[in-house]
Amino acid sequence: MTRWPKSYPLALLIAxxxxxxxxxxxxxxxxxxELFDAHNLKVLTNTLLxxxxxxxxxxxxxVPLALITAYVQxxxxxxxxxxxxxxxxxPSYIGAFTxxxxxxxxxxxxxxxxxxxxxxxxxxxxxxVMTLYSYPFVMLTTRASLLSLxxxxxxxARTLGMSMSACLWRVVLPRAVTGIAAGSSLVALYTLxxxxxxxxxxxxxxxxxxxxxxNAFGLSQAAMLSLQLLVIVGLVLFLESRVKSNHExxxxxLSLWPxxxxxxxxxxxxxxxxxLAIVLPLLVFGVWLxxxxxxxxxxxxxxxxxxxxxxxALFAVILAVPVAxxxxxxxxxxxxxxxxxLGFGVPGIVMGTxxxxxxxxxxFLYQTLALLVIAYILRxxxxxxxxxxxxxxGLDPSLVKAARLLGASPRExxxxxxxxxxxxxxxxxxxxxxxxxxxxxxxxxxxGPTGFETLAxxxxxxxxxxxxxxxxxxGLLLVLxxxxxxxxxxxxxxxxxxxxTEDRHR
Amino acid sequence: MQRRTFIQALAAxxxxxxxxxxxxxxxxxxxxxxxxxxxVDQLPxxxxxxxxxxxxxxGGLYENVLEAIRKRNPKLNLQIRRxxxxxxxxxxxxxxxxxxxRADVFWAVDSGAIGLVSDSGLAQPLPKDLTSQLKTGFQxxxxxxxxxxxxxxxxxxxxxxxxxxxxxxxxxxxxxLSIGWAPAYASFQSFVTAMRLLEGEKATADWLRGxxxxxxxxxxxxxxxxxxxxxxxxxxxxxxxxxxxxxSGKPDAKVDxxxxxxxAGCLVNASGILALSEGDLPVNFIRYLMTREVxxxxxxxxxxxxxxxGVTLPEGLPALETVSPPKVDLTQLADLRxxxxxxxxxxxx
Numbered sequence: 035m036t037r038w039p040k041s042y043p044l045a046l047l048i049a050x051x052x053x054x055x056x057x058x059x060x061x062x063x064x065x066x067x068e069l070f071d072a073h074n075l076k077v078l079t080n081t082l083l084x085x086x087x088x089x090x091x092x093x094x095x096x097v098p099l100a101l102i103t104a105y106v107q108x109x110x111x112x113x114x115x116x117x118x119x120x121x122x123x124x125p126s127y128i129g130a131f132t133x134x135x136x137x138x139x140x141x142x143x144x145x146x147x148x149x150x151x152x153x154x155x156x157x158x159x160x161x162x163v164m165t166l167y168s169y170p171f172v173m174l175t176t177r178a179s180l181l182s183l184x185x186x187x188x189x190x191a192r193t194l195g196m197s198m199s200a201c202l203w204r205v206v207l208p209r210a211v212t213g214i215a216a217g218s219s220l221v222a223l224y225t226l227x228x229x230x231x232x233x234x235x236x237x238x239x240x241x242x243x244x245x246x247x248x249n250a251f252g253l254s255q256a257a258m259l260s261l262q263l264l265v266i267v268g269l270v271l272f273l274e275s276r277v278k279s280n281h282e283x284x285x286x287x288l289s290l291w292p293x294x295x296x297x298x299x300x301x302x303x304x305x306x307x308x309x310l311a312i313v314l315p316l317l318v319f320g321v322w323l324x325x326x327x328x329x330x331x332x333x334x335x336x337x338x339x340x341x342x343x344x345x346x347a348l349f350a351v352i353l354a355v356p357v358a359x360x361x362x363x364x365x366x367x368x369x370x371x372x373x374x375x376l377g378f379g380v381p382g383i384v385m386g387t388x389x390x391x392x393x394x395x396x397x398f399l400y401q402t403l404a405l406l407v408i409a410y411i412l413r414x415x416x417x418x419x420x421x422x423x424x425x426x427x428g429l430d431p432s433l434v435k436a437a438r439l440l441g442a443s444p445r446e447x448x449x450x451x452x453x454x455x456x457x458x459x460x461x462x463x464x465x466x467x468x469x470x471x472x473x474x475x476x477x478x479x480x481x482g483p484t485g486f487e488t489l490a491x492x493x494x495x496x497x498x499x500x501x502x503x504x505x506x507x508x509g510l511l512l513v514l515x516x517x518x519x520x521x522x523x524x525x526x527x528x529x530x531x532x533x534x535t536e537d538r539h540r
Numbered sequence: 541m542q543r544r545t546f547i548q549a550l551a552a553x554x555x556x557x558x559x560x561x562x563x564x565x566x567x568x569x570x571x572x573x574x575x576x577x578x579x580v581d582q583l584p585x586x587x588x589x590x591x592x593x594x595x596x597x598x599g600g601l602y603e604n605v606l607e608a609i610r611k612r613n614p615k616l617n618l619q620i621r622r623x624x625x626x627x628x629x630x631x632x633x634x635x636x637x638x639x640x641x642r643a644d645v646f647w648a649v650d651s652g653a654i655g656l657v658s659d660s661g662l663a664q665p666l667p668k669d670l671t672s673q674l675k676t677g678f679q680x681x682x683x684x685x686x687x688x689x690x691x692x693x694x695x696x697x698x699x700x701x702x703x704x705x706x707x708x709x710x711x712x713x714x715x716x717l718s719i720g721w722a723p724a725y726a727s728f729q730s731f732v733t734a735m736r737l738l739e740g741e742k743a744t745a746d747w748l749r750g751x752x753x754x755x756x757x758x759x760x761x762x763x764x765x766x767x768x769x770x771x772x773x774x775x776x777x778x779x780x781x782x783x784x785x786x787x788s789g790k791p792d793a794k795v796d797x798x799x800x801x802x803x804a805g806c807l808v809n810a811s812g813i814l815a816l817s818e819g820d821l822p823v824n825f826i827r828y829l830m831t832r833e834v835x836x837x838x839x840x841x842x843x844x845x846x847x848x849x850g851v852t853l854p855e856g857l858p859a860l861e862t863v864s865p866p867k868v869d870l871t872q873l874a875d876l877r878x879x880x881x882x883x884x885x886x887x888x889x
Binding site for chain 1: 624638642652653726772789
C-alpha cells in the first residue's frame with residue numbers, strides 16, 4: 035500500500051466539514067416533490083449567459099490589471115493595487131442599485147448634469163455590475179501566479195527578438211493560466227450565487243427563483259433549487275480542474291519601466307473602472323446624504339466588521355494550506371479540494387439557513403462570533419484554497435529535497451522553503467477572504483451574536499428602508515476599512531518577496 | 541417630529557405639553573374614546589431580559605421606538621436580532637425543532653411570516669384587553685398587527701390625471717396604460733393572494749395575463765415608485781408609504797396616489813408582532829407598541845397606518861375610513877405557495 039501524503043487526513047477532514055451544509059440542504063430538500071419545470075429552462079439560460087459574460091469581462095479587465103500591478107514599476111504601486119482590489123469590498127447589491135439610480139432617463143446623472151445616459155439594466159447591466167465587482171478575483175489570483183514566474187524565459191525571448199507585447203501574450207500568460215482559471219472559476223461561482231445584482235437589474239436567474247421561493251416560506255423548494263444550482267457549480271469546478279498546471283522554478287520576476295505616455299494611457303484605461311465601481315456609488319450616496327442627512331450610525335460597526343473578517347481570513351488560510359497541498363499531492367486530494375468549493379456556489383441565504391441548522395446542533399456555539407467565523411470560513415475557504423494552490427503549484431519540489439539533503443528536518447524545510455515561497459499566495463488568499471467576509475450579509479444576519487451589527491448589516495438596514503443617505507458613511511467606511519486591511523496584508527506580502535530574493539542572491 | 545424629541549417625550553412622557561405635536565393632537569381627538577389608545581404612562585415598567593427578532597431593516601424609525609422603550613425602562617435588557625422576515629421565521633422554526641428558544645418576541649414586516657410561526661404552534665395567546673385595543677378586523681388571538689399599509693396605484697402626474705384611472709383593480713387589465721410592478725416582491729404576492737381568495741384562481745390568472753402585456757418588472761416596490769416618478773411607466777402597484785416617503789424627500793416629485801374601491805387593489809396588510817415565550821414581559825412589551833405615542837410616531841415618520849383604535853392620522857396619510865378595503869383574514873395571506881404556482885404558470889414570475 036502506498037503511503038498517503040501527510041496533508042491528506044487534514045484535507046479529508048476539512049472536505050467532510052465542507053460537505054455538512056450540503057448534507058443539511060439535502061435533508062431540507064427531501065420534503066419537496068417538484069423537481070424541475072419548463073420555466074426553469076429560461077432561468078437556466080439567463081444564469082449561464084450571465085456567468086459566461088461575467089467571466090469573459092472579468093478576464094478582460096482582470097488579466098491586464100494583474101500584469102500592470104505585478105510587473106510595472108510606478109510610484110505608489112501598493113496603493114494602486116489596493117484601489118483596484120477595493121471593488122471586492124463593495125456589496126454588489128449596493129453597486130447595482132447606485133448604478134441603476136445614476137444612469138438612465140431621470141437618473142441622478144441626468145438630474146444633476148442634464149446629460150442623458152443609457153439605462154443600466156437587464157443582462158447587459160447585470161454583466162457590467164457583476165464584472166465591476168468581481169474582476170478583482172481574476173486580478174488577484176493572476177497576479178499571484180505572475181509573481182511566482184521566473185523572468186529568464188522572457189529575457190531569452192526578448193534576446194531572440196520577440197516584442198514585449200508578444201512576449202507577454204505568448205511567454206508570460208500561458209504560464210499564468212492556472213491563476214487565471216482559478217480567478218475565473220471564483221467569478222463564475224460568485225455570479226452563480228449572487229442574488230442582489232440580478233434582482234435589481236431585473237434579470238431572471240436561478241438565485242432569483244430561489245430567493246422568491248425562500249421568501250414565500252418554501253424553504254424545502256429553495257433547498258432543492260440550490261442543489262440543482264450545485265450541479266452547475268460542479269460543472270464549473272470540473273472545467274477548472276481540466277486546466278493543466280505547470281511546474282517551474284520560482285525566480286526573480288519581471289519589471290517593466292513605462293514611459294510617460296504609457297503611464298498616462300494605463301491611467302486612462304484604469305480610471306473608468308474605479309470611477310464606475312467605487313467613486314460613482316460613493317458620489318451617489320453623497321448626493322443622497324446631502325439630501326436626507328444622516329443618523330444612527332456607530333463606529334463600533336466598522337470594528338465588528340473588521341475584527342470578524344480578520345479572524346475569518348486568518349483561519350481560512352490556515353485551513354487552506356493542507357487542502358491546497360493535498361490538491362497538488364494527488365488525485366484523491368484534488369477531489370477533496372474540489373469539495374470545499376461547493377459552499378461558494380450556494381446562495382448566501384440558503385447556506386445561512388443550513389448553517390443555522392448546524393449551529394443549533396451545537397447550542398454552545400449558536401449565535402456566537404465563533405459560529406459566524408466558521409460560517410465565513412465554510413463559505414469563503416475556496417478563495418484561500420485557490421490562491422494558495424496556484425502559488426504552491428509553482429513550488430519546485432527539488433528545493434525541499436535539496437534542503438532535506440543538506441540536513442534540514444522536514445519541519446525546517448517547510449518553515450524555511452515551502453512556507454516563505456507560498457506566503458504570497460496565502461496573503462492573496464487571506465485578502466480575498468477578508469474582503470468577501472467584509473461584505474457578506476445573509477450569514478452575518480442569521481448567525482452573528484444577537485445585536486452584532488456590522489457595516490454590511492447596517493448598509494442593508496438603511497437600504498431596505500429606503501434611507502439611502504445613511505448608506506454614504508458606512509459605504510465609505512467599508513471601502514476604507516477594506517483598503518486598510520488589504521494594505522496590512524500586502525505589507526506582509528512585501529516581506530515575503532524580500533525573503534525570497536534575499537535567499538536567492540545571498 | 542425629531543428623533544431626539546420623540547425619545548425625550550417617550551422617556552419623560554409626563555405632561556401633555558412635553559408631548560410632540562402629532563401625539564398631542566391625537567390625544568385631543570381621541571377624547572370620544574377615553575380608554576384607548578393608552579399612553580406609555582399607563583403601562584407597567586419593563587424589567588428583565590428580552591430578545592426581539594426584528595424582521596425588517598427599518599433604518600432608524602423602528603430603532604428610535606426601541607431606543608425610546610429602552611430609555612424609559614432602564615431595567616430592561618433588550619437584545620435585537622435583525623434579518624429578513626422569512627429568514628428569521630425560518631430560524632425560529634429551526635430553533636423550536638432543535639429545542640432551543642432564543643427569541644421572546646417576533647416583530648415581522650408581513651403577516652405571512654407571522655402565519656408561518658403561529659401555524660407551527662409557537663405563538664403564545666395574547667390577553668383580550670390587548671387585542672381589543674385594535675380596530676375591528678385587526679383583532680387576532682395569537683398576534684397583534686402593529687401598523688398597516690394600503691395597496692395603492694402610484695401614478696405619474698405628468699402623464700395621467702386621477703380621473704383616467706379606473707377604480708376597480710380588475711378593470712386595469714383591460715386598459716392600455718403602461719404599468720410598473722414587482723411580482724417577486726412579498727407585498728405584491730400578498731396582494732395577488734388576496735385577489736385569489738376574493739376573485740378566484742381563474743379571474744386572477746386572467747388578470748395577471750392582461751396586466752403583464754403592458755407591464756415592466758422591477759425588483760422592489762420602491763423601484764416601481766421611482767420608475768413611475770421618472771415617467772418610465774404611467775402607473776404602478778405599490779404599498780402607499782413608498783410614494784409618501786419619496787415625496788417627503790422630493791416635494792416636487794411627479795407622482796401621486798390613486799385607490800381602487802373594495803377589492804384586492806386597496807388591501808390593507810399589516811406588520812405584526814407575536815410573543816414566543818410565556819410571561820408578562822413579552823406581552824407588556826407588545827403593549828408599548830400599541831400606545832398612542834408609538835402609533836402616532838410611526839404614522840408621522842414612516843407614513844404607516846396606525847391600527848389602534850382612536851389614533852388620528854397625520855396629514856398626507858389616507859384615512860382607513862376613506863379607503864374601502866376588502867375583507868380578508870390577514871393570516872390567510874400566508875398561503876403563498878398556490879399564488880406562486882399561479883404566477884409561474886402565467887409566466888410572470
